[in-house]
Amino acid sequence: MGETLAKKNISENCIICEQPKILGIHLYTSFICSDCEKDIVQTDTNDPKYEYYINQLKLVIKPEIYS
Numbered sequence: 001m002g003e004t005l006a007k008k009n010i011s012e013n014c015i016i017c018e019q020p021k022i023l024g025i026h027l028y029t030s031f032i033c034s035d036c037e038k039d040i041v042q043t044d045t046n047d048p049k050y051e052y053y054i055n056q057l058k059l060v061i062k063p064e065i066y067s
C-alpha cells in the first residue's frame with residue numbers, strides 16, 4: 001500500500017522543457033509546466049527563445065493536417 005501512495009505524485013512531461021513537472025497548465029492534450037508558462041510570458045518577442053516556444057506551441061495547437 002505504501003508503494004501505491006508514493007506513485008500518486010503525478011508528474012507530466014512539459015512540452016517545452018520536456019521535463020516531468022507537477023505544476024502547470026493543460027493546453028489541449030498537452031502540458032506546459034508553470035515555469036515555462038512564466039518564461040513564455042516574460043520572453044520578449046524578439047528573443048530567439050520566443051520563436052522556439054512558439055514552435056513548440058504550434059505542435060500542440062495545430063493538429064497534423066495532411067492535404
Ligand SMILES: [Zn+2]
Pocket residue numbers: 014015016017018019021032033034035036037
Ligand atoms: Zn516546462
